[in-house]
Structures are given as C-alpha cells and as structure tokens.
Amino acid sequence: MAVTKSKALHLLTVAALALPLTTVFASDEDAYFQYGHYEDGERNLFTTKSAFKPIEVDSLQSGARLKLSDRVRLAFNYTQDTWSGATPITTALLAFNPNHESTTRAKTISGASPYLQPSNLYVDKQFNPLQLDAKTQKYSANNQLVHTLSTASPETRKQGGIGIGYDWDEASLDAGAGTSVEPDYQSVFGNVGLRLDFNQKLTSVNLGASYTASETNSMLDHDASPYIETSTFGTRVQTLKNGVKLVTGSKDDWTGSLGLTQVLNKSALIEGSVSYTASNGYMSNPYKVVEILFVDPTKKADSEGKIDAKLLPFLEQRPEQRNQWTENLRFVQHIAALDAALHLDYRFYHDDWGINAHTISSDWIQPIGDGWSLTPRVRYYSQNAADFYTPYLLSKQAASTIKFDDNGNITRTSYNPKLFPQNYSSDYRLSGYGALSGGLTVTKKFAKGLELQAGAEYYTHAGNLKLGGGGEGNYADFDGYLVNAALNVDLAALATANSAHSEHSHHAHHHHGTGAPAGVMFDHVLANAGDVMIGYRYMYANQAGQMQNGTNPVGDKTLLNQSCDPVLKQCFVTPQEMSMNMHMLDLMYAPTDWLTLMLMPQFMDMHMTMRDLNGAADLNMLTPLGAAVTHSRHEHTTGGVGDTGMYALFNILKFSNQQLNVSLGISAPTGDSAIQLRDTHQQDLGFIHYGMQLGSGTWDFKPAITYTANIDDWSFGAQLNGTKRLENQSKSGFALGDIFQATVWGSYSWMNWLATSVRGVYTLQGALNGSYNGIYHQIGAMDFPNSYGGRFVDVGFGVAASMPDGSLQGNRISFEWLQPVHDDVNGYQLPREGALSATWSYAF
Amino acid sequence: MFEKKFLAPLKIGAFFCLIFLSGCSSVSPWERGTLAKAHMNLQPSPLQSSLRSHQYGSREAASGGGEAAGGGCGCY
Numbered sequence: 001m002a003v004t005k006s007k008a009l010h011l012l013t014v015a016a017l018a019l020p021l022t023t024v025f026a027s028d029e030d031a032y033f034q035y036g037h038y039e040d041g042e043r044n045l046f047t048t049k050s051a052f053k054p055i056e057v058d059s060l061q062s063g064a065r066l067k068l069s070d071r072v073r074l075a076f077n078y079t080q081d082t083w084s085g086a087t088p089i090t091t092a093l094l095a096f097n098p099n100h101e102s103t104t105r106a107k108t109i110s111g112a113s114p115y116l117q118p119s120n121l122y123v124d125k126q127f128n129p130l131q132l133d134a135k136t137q138k139y140s141a142n143n144q145l146v147h148t149l150s151t152a153s154p155e156t157r158k159q160g161g162i163g164i165g166y167d168w169d170e171a172s173l174d175a176g177a178g179t180s181v182e183p184d185y186q187s188v189f190g191n192v193g194l195r196l197d198f199n200q201k202l203t204s205v206n207l208g209a210s211y212t213a214s215e216t217n218s219m220l221d222h223d224a225s226p227y228i229e230t231s232t233f234g235t236r237v238q239t240l241k242n243g244v245k246l247v248t249g250s251k252d253d254w255t256g257s258l259g260l261t262q263v264l265n266k267s268a269l270i271e272g273s274v275s276y277t278a279s280n281g282y283m284s285n286p287y288k289v290v291e292i293l294f295v296d297p298t299k300k301a302d303s304e305g306k307i308d309a310k311l312l313p314f315l316e317q318r319p320e321q322r323n324q325w326t327e328n329l330r331f332v333q334h335i336a337a338l339d340a341a342l343h344l345d346y347r348f349y350h351d352d353w354g355i356n357a358h359t360i361s362s363d364w365i366q367p368i369g370d371g372w373s374l375t376p377r378v379r380y381y382s383q384n385a386a387d388f389y390t391p392y393l394l395s396k397q398a399a400s401t402i403k404f405d406d407n408g409n410i411t412r413t414s415y416n417p418k419l420f421p422q423n424y425s426s427d428y429r430l431s432g433y434g435a436l437s438g439g440l441t442v443t444k445k446f447a448k449g450l451e452l453q454a455g456a457e458y459y460t461h462a463g464n465l466k467l468g469g470g471g472e473g474n475y476a477d478f479d480g481y482l483v484n485a486a487l488n489v490d491l492a493a494l495a496t497a498n499s500a501h502s503e504h505s506h507h508a509h510h511h512h513g514t515g516a517p518a519g520v521m522f523d524h525v526l527a528n529a530g531d532v533m534i535g536y537r538y539m540y541a542n543q544a545g546q547m548q549n550g551t552n553p554v555g556d557k558t559l560l561n562q563s564c565d566p567v568l569k570q571c572f573v574t575p576q577e578m579s580m581n582m583h584m585l586d587l588m589y590a591p592t593d594w595l596t597l598m599l600m601p602q603f604m605d606m607h608m609t610m611r612d613l614n615g616a617a618d619l620n621m622l623t624p625l626g627a628a629v630t631h632s633r634h635e636h637t638t639g640g641v642g643d644t645g646m647y648a649l650f651n652i653l654k655f656s657n658q659q660l661n662v663s664l665g666i667s668a669p670t671g672d673s674a675i676q677l678r679d680t681h682q683q684d685l686g687f688i689h690y691g692m693q694l695g696s697g698t699w700d701f702k703p704a705i706t707y708t709a710n711i712d713d714w715s716f717g718a719q720l721n722g723t724k725r726l727e728n729q730s731k732s733g734f735a736l737g738d739i740f741q742a743t744v745w746g747s748y749s750w751m752n753w754l755a756t757s758v759r760g761v762y763t764l765q766g767a768l769n770g771s772y773n774g775i776y777h778q779i780g781a782m783d784f785p786n787s788y789g790g791r792f793v794d795v796g797f798g799v800a801a802s803m804p805d806g807s808l809q810g811n812r813i814s815f816e817w818l819q820p821v822h823d824d825v826n827g828y829q830l831p832r833e834g835a836l837s838a839t840w841s842y843a844f
Numbered sequence: 845m846f847e848k849k850f851l852a853p854l855k856i857g858a859f860f861c862l863i864f865l866s867g868c869s870s871v872s873p874w875e876r877g878t879l880a881k882a883h884m885n886l887q888p889s890p891l892q893s894s895l896r897s898h899q900y901g902s903r904e905a906a907s908g909g910g911e912a913a914g915g916g917c918g919c920y
Contacts, residue, residue: 038899202870332885351905429905459899486889488891
C-alpha cells in the first residue's frame with residue numbers, strides 16, 4: 001500500500017513538475033481577437049473654444065499560439081490602431097487667445113496656424129502676459145496657461161509579429177520579431193527570453209533582451225509649418241520641392257530585463273523584475289511645439305506699462321539619449337473564503353530625463369459561478385516633470401531686429417538660438433501629474449474553452465493628483481475612457497472536448513470538411529441545438545490600373561472633360577489605387593436544431609492614392625477646391641469599426657447529400673459614414689470620398705438562399721444573395737446602391753483534409769442615391785454618386801484545409817482569390833485587380 | 845546624482861531579494877491546485893493588459909513595464 005501511495009505521489013509529482021510555473025495557467029494553444037476603443041474627454045480651454053473632436057483610437061488585435069510539437073511553440077499576432085481627432089500641439093498663454101472657434105463653420109476651426117503666432121502681444125515689467133479686456137479696452141496681467149489643439153485626418157498603424165519557443169523540462173527559450181508601420185513612423189523589433197526553473201519549479205528566473213529600431217518621417221502640417229520655427233533643427237528638417245517640411249530621425253532602443261518568480265505558499269506567489277532600456281536618437285514628437293516668448297530687454301514700457309513681446313513656436317527638442325530603469329513587483333494572493341484572487345502590482349520607473357514615476361494597481365478577480373467572473377480594478381500613477389519640461393519659454397532677447405545703415409540698407413538680425421536651453425518640451429506627458437483610473441471587467445468562460453471578456457476603464461489625469469503635490473496646473477487636466485471586448489479560444493481544450501464528444505455521438509461535422517469557398521458566407525447551418533461555431537474572416541480587395549467608363553478604358557482627356565461635371569468640365573484628379581482590408585468575426589449559435597443565429601462584427605481600413613490629371617487647371621491652394629486637390633496628393637486612409645451583421649439561418653430542405661438554406665439578415669449601421677478630412681490650407685475640406693466611408697450609414701436587409709450538394713469527393717453549391725438598403729439616405733445624405741449577387745461553385749477533396757474549389761460570381765450593384773448633405777469638394781470621379789456600382793464577373797480559385805485529427809481537430813482554414821474577368825462600371829471607376837478572402841473557423 | 849541614478853534601483857532590488865529569501869514555505873507539486881487556477885496567473889488577461897499598456901504608454905512618460913517587446917510610436 002505504502003509503495004502504491006508513494007508511486008502515485010511520484011507520478012503526480014512528475015506530472016505537476018512538467019508544468020512550468022509561470023506559463024502553466026495560460027493555454028499553450030489558443031486563438032484570440034480583441035477590439036478596443038479609447039477616447040479622450042473634452043479639455044478645459046477656459047474662455048477659448050476649439051470645436052475639434054477629442055482624439056479617439058480604435059484598436060484591433062488578433063493572433064494565435066500553436067504547438068508544432070510537444071516542445072515547439074509558434075505564435076503570431078497582429079495589431080492595428082486607427083486614430084483621429086485633436087490633441088494639444090502646444091501650451092500657450094490664455095492672454096494671447098491661442099484657440100479660436102471659426103465664425104464660418106461651427107463644427108471645426110480652420111488651421112492651428114494663426115493661433116500659434118498671434119500678433120500685438122504685450123507683457124508687463126515682470127514679463128507677465130497682458131490680456132486686453134474687450135469691454136474696458138484695458139490690459140491686465142494673465143498668466144493662465146491653456147493648450148492649443150490641433151487635429152489630424154484618420155491614420156492607421158499596423159503591427160505584425162511572430163514568435164517561436166522551445167520548452168525543456170525545466171527551462172524555455174523564446175524568440176520573436178515584428179514590425180510596426182504607420183505613415184510617419186516605422187519600427188522593427190526583435191526579442192529573446194529565457195526561463196529557468198529551480199527548486200522543483202517553486203522558483204523561476206526570467207531573462208529577456210530586446211532591440212527596436214525606429215524611423216520617423218513626418219510631414220509638418222501645411223497650415224502650421226509656415227509658422228513653426230525649424231531653423232534650430234538643422235538637418236532633421238528638410239524642405240521638399242513642393243514646400244512640404246519633412247522631419248526625419250531614427251532611434252535605437254536596447255532593453256535587458258531580469259525577473260524572479262517565487263511561490264510563497266500554497267496560495268500566494270510573487271514576481272520581482274528589473275529592466276533597463278537605453279535609447280539613442282530622435283525622441284522628440286514632431287507634432288509638438290514649444291512657444292518661446294521673446295521680450296527685448298532694451299525696450300522700455302510705454303505709458304500703460306506695456307512692453308512689446310513676440311511669440312514664436314519651435315519644434316520641441318528632447319535629448320537624444322535616454323536611460324530608463326524599471327523595477328516591478330507583482331504579488332498574487334488567493335482569498336480562500338471567496339475563491340478570489342487579489343493582484344497587487346507596483347512599478348517604480350526612473351530615467352535620466354529626471355522623471356521618477358510610481359505606479360500601483362490592484363485587481364480583484366472574483367469568480368461568481370457558472371464560468372462568470374468580475375474584476376474591479378484601481379490604478380494610480382504619479383510622475384514628476386522632466387528636467388527640460390516647460391509650458392513655454394521666456395527668452396530675454398528680440399525675436400528679430402531691423403537696422404538701417406547710412407545708405408538706408410536694411411539688416412535684419414534674428415534671435416540667437418544659443419540663448420535657448422539645450423532641450424525643451426511642453427508636452428503635458430512630460431509634466432508633473434498623477435493619474436487615477438478605475439474599471440470593471442466581466443469574463444465568461446464557456447465549456448470547451450471559449451472565453452468572452454468585456455471591460456471598461458475610466459482614466460483621469462490631473463496635476464493635483466501628483467504624489468507630494470506640485471503638479472502641473474489644471475489646464476492640462478483631462479480624462480478618458482478605454483473599453484475592450486475580447487474573445488479567446490483555447491484550441492487545446494476545444495480539441496479535447498471535441499474528441500470526447502465525437503466518441504459519444506457521431507456528430508455531423510463532415511460538412512465542415514468540404515464547405516464552400518472562403519469568399520462565400522451563409523452556406524451552412526449548425527446541425528444541433530447548442531452547437532457553436534466561431535470564425536474569423538479576412539478580406540482584401542484592390543482597385544488599380546487605367547480608369548474605365550463602362551467596359552472601356554479611358555485616358556486623362558476624357559476624365560478631365562467627362563468624369564466630373566460634363567458641363568463645367570471641372571475635374572482635377574483621378575484615383576490611382578484603392579485598397580480595403582476587412583476583418584470579420586463570425587459567431588454562430590444554434591438555439592434550436594432548425595435555427596442558427598449569426599453575429600458578424602466588422603473592422604476595416606481603407607487606403608486611396610490619387611494623382612493630378614494631365615492638363616488639369618492649376619488651382620490656388622488657398623481656395624477650397626485647390627486645398628482639396630493639394631491634399632489629394634497625400635495618401636488618404638480611414639479605419640475603424642464597420643457595419644455589424646445579424647443573421648438568422650434556416651435549413652429548409654435536407655436530403656442525404658443535398659441541402660437548401662435560407663438566411664435573413666440585417667446590417668446595422670455601426671460603421672462611420674460621415675468621416676471628414678481634416679481642415680488644411682485654412683480650408684474646410686468636408687467629407688472624404690464616398691468610397692472611403694467605413695459603413696453604409698443605413699440599415700440594410702441582406703437575404704440569401706444557398707443550395708449545396710455532395711457526391712463522393714465532389715461538392716457543388718449555388719447561392720443568390722442581395723443587399724437592400726432600408727433607408728433612402730444616411731445621416732450624411734446618401735445611400736449606397738442595392739446589391740444582387742449570384743454565385744456557383746464546385747470543389748474537389750484531394751485528401752480527407754484538403755480541397756480546392758473553382759467559383760463563378762456575378763455581381764450587380766446600383767449607383768449611390770443622393771449625395772453628401774454638407775461641405776465636400778468634387779475633384780475627381782470618386783466624388784460623384786453616379787461613379788459607383790456596376791456589373792461585375794469574377795472567377796474564384798480556392799483552397800481549404802480542415803484538421804481531421806490531432807490537437808487542432810475541427811479547425812478549418814480556407815483561402816480564395818477572386819480574379820475579375822469583366823468590369824462594366826457605372827460612370828468612371830478604377831478596374832478591380834482582385835480580392836483575397838481567408839477564413840478560419842471552428843465548430844463545436 | 846550617482847546616488848539618485850543607481851542606488852535607488854539597487855535598494856529596491858535588495859528589497860526583492862529579502863522577500864524572496866524569507867517566508868517561502870516549500871509547496872509540493874500536488875499542493876499547487878490553487879496556484880494553478882486561471883485567476884491566480886501573474887498575467888490573467890494578457891490581451892487586455894497589452895491594450896492598457898499601449899494606452900498608458902501613449903499618455904504617460906514611464907512607458908513599458910520592463911517587458912522586452914518593441915512596437916509602434918503611438919505618439920498622438
């Protein structure tokens with residue numbers, strides 16, 4: 001007996017020891033998807049106003065971790081952020097009225113420029129800024145600071161990474177690399193990590209190192225750049241031929257980290273880590289400027305006590321070297337009485353820019369039964385200001401002096417930049433302040449390894465929250481909130497659940513093995529009540545080449561005269577390339593065996609480049625049309641949440657090898673259909689081109705009927721589907737055309753896990769109805785409602801693989817390339833180059 | 845200055861070591877059931893944490909938690 005007990009104990013020990021301490025809890029194989037939204041609140045601008053919308057950021061993350069063998073792990077991840085809206089470009093003096101609400105248009109203001117360099121400024125003898133009272137016409141000192149806000153058109157950042165890991169019994173080695181790309185900033189990075197377990201895995205040591213190389217290539221704002229002093233920046237700022245100022249810089253970061261994880265007892269563990277990062281290169285933010293207030297000390301006050309002053313904005317100058325140290329402490333304690341886990345984290349951060357920061361956060365994870373858990377959280381952060389932080393600079397010299405010599409020649413002398421400090425920034429993030437945030441996360445874990453999570457956090461930043469007081473004034477205070485929704489699929493748990501499941505009942509999974517090509521939706525229903533399928537769909541579509549009218553290619557001359565307004569013959573640009581990426585989540589659930597419900601949220605981004613038409617009239621860029629044409633020489637991008645589809649699928653006929661399904665769906669207008677370009681050249685550019693909007697803006701009805709048949713290794717299908725707009729116009733004034741589509745396909749299974757398909761598609765789409773109901777400038781064919789829609793024929797080639805066994809059993813991936821063979825477009829449009837669809841799905 | 849730069853991290857490091865070396869009872873592998881619970885993971889929601897870090901990193905000077913990763917600018 002004793003022997004048996006000891007043997008069992010030994011086996012248990014071996015089994016338990018096979019689990020590494022720090023990673024045991026996370027699944028080795030999973031797929032995940034997360035959507036996040038962050039939004040700043042309105043800032044306090046005191047008596048000034050800015051009608052810019054505060055910045056908002058939409059984030060999308062997806063990825064998967066897989067095992068290639070018992071010991072080799074592989075990971076992929078993809079992140080995408082799209083942001084638009086206003087952030088502070090500088091800190092200014094309220095006395096000088098640094099923000100201004102347009103009188104011509106209530107919604108936004110035109111350009112930050114005039115407010116970066118106001119005129120007729122005075123200070124008193126103590127260099128206090130003087131403000132003119134409009135009623136009494138008297139000047140009085142006002143030292144109140146305020147942010148000047150500047151806004152940006154939508155921009156997108158994309159990051160992809162790959163990682164590989166190897167596990168030994170008591171160690172693991174991980175290596176990863178990735179790249180992040182946004183229009184003005186690119187970086188590549190690599191990292192390695194080593195974990196060593198000791199003391200029967202009660203202790204783990206983690207070593208990490210990483211390297212990041214980044215490049216900044218940022219075009220200064222058209223409107224602001226003439227007013228921003230760049231002369232002190234040397235070769236960092238170049239002026240391009242077209243007058244655009246480009247800031248370039250590169251940066252290297254090296255990081256090393258060391259961590260120790262220790263099990264304290266049966267219900268508590270702790271981790272301590274230290275890390276060091278050395279950064280070298282350009283670390284300034286090219287979109288932040290510092291106002292320098294010039295007062296000539298040789299000038300005397302006038303009878304009212306006023307002294308002339310001049311304000312000039314300079315690009316901020318941060319040091320080109322930064323050494324950062326971080327110490328982290330994490331503690332986790334299980335509270336047995338409530339089966340809760342208390343997480344306490346503390347971080348001390350220190351750098352040689354003079355910043356010390358403390359972060360403390362606490363999460364209480366409370367399971368409440370049936371797979372649900374609630375996690376309230378609080379976090380406090382405090383930092384002191386960087387040594388070179390200053391809301392604005394006072395320079396006791398003349399901004400410029402003009403002298404006349406004896407012959408009447410003028411000599412102009414500018415300020416002496418050597419009298420400025422070496423580094424300066426008025427970025428509020430380098431000021432002294434504290435930040436308090438609190439949030440709640442709800443998690444539901446379903447059987448078979450599916451986990452859904454939704455969280456919200458409110459964040460408030462304030463000078464007076466700084467530890468020990470002495471923080472920045474309340475003009476820099478702001479708040480914001482962050483929400484997230486995440487889905488995680490534990491592939492290993494799914495596979496286990498599924499193999500157990502199939503032993504008991506011969507559940508009809510066979511139809512997932514063949515299935516329709518990747519570009520087809522609504523082709524199958526779930527067979528049994530309670531079944532769940534989750535999937536991810538990606539679609540890329542591109543248009544480029546020579547513009548077409550109907551089926552005929554057309555040249556610039558025709559476009560110039562015909563593609564816009566045939567009477568006015570006013571056309572200036574033509575689209576050159578348009579592309580779209582769409583990420584869709586495919587969530588299916590069968591409440592009964594005759595009905596399958598499907599929810600499909602979408603996330604998308606679009607890109608467009610244009611070129612000037614040969615022979616187009618030259619426009620003054622300070623006219624609205626001229627500004628729109630000039631702005632069209634930049635790539636236009638949009639991105640964010642698209643429309644959300646909700647469908648009910650019914651199986652109406654079912655024979656042994658054939659079925660007929662009907663899908664009735666509604667698409668909710670969750671995507672933005674009122675995106676506007678930012679103002680530029682002091683002109684309101686209004687709505688972006690119709691095709692760049694993320695949503696239809698209308699509630700749409702989407703029916704489909706699908707027939708599928710299987711004969712031996714062959715399967716066939718046909719589908720009719722449509723989109724009927726249920727409203728005549730969106731809130732922006734237009735509605736997309738209705739769509740009718742017919743498609744037929746055949747596929748052949750070469751092996752029990754691999755099939756290829758061929759498909760034909762006919763699509764008919766109407767032109768736009770109505771037009772924008774606000775300001776927009778028609779500079780090219782894409783700005784005219786009749787240049788949308790048409791009749792299209794495509795041929796699709798697809799490949800699909802499903803895992804019949806192994807740990808990934810039940811997973812199906814498929815790809816399809818749609819090759820356009822016939823484009824008969826309405827109006828004038830770019831021909832389509834093709835579309836790629838990729839899907840991953842899992843049914844259980 | 846030297847003290848400010850280098851001694852503070854060392855002191856904190858020493859504090860960690862003390863914690864690790866004291867008060868750790870031996871926990872047998874079969875007694876680790878509680879520690880193996882999902883919510884006892886040092887990083888219970890890595891996906892949510894990465895989103896939060898990105899947001900804090902774009903709003904605070906002390907970016908990163910010392911984890912070696914890399915990434916974009918987020919400099920809006």
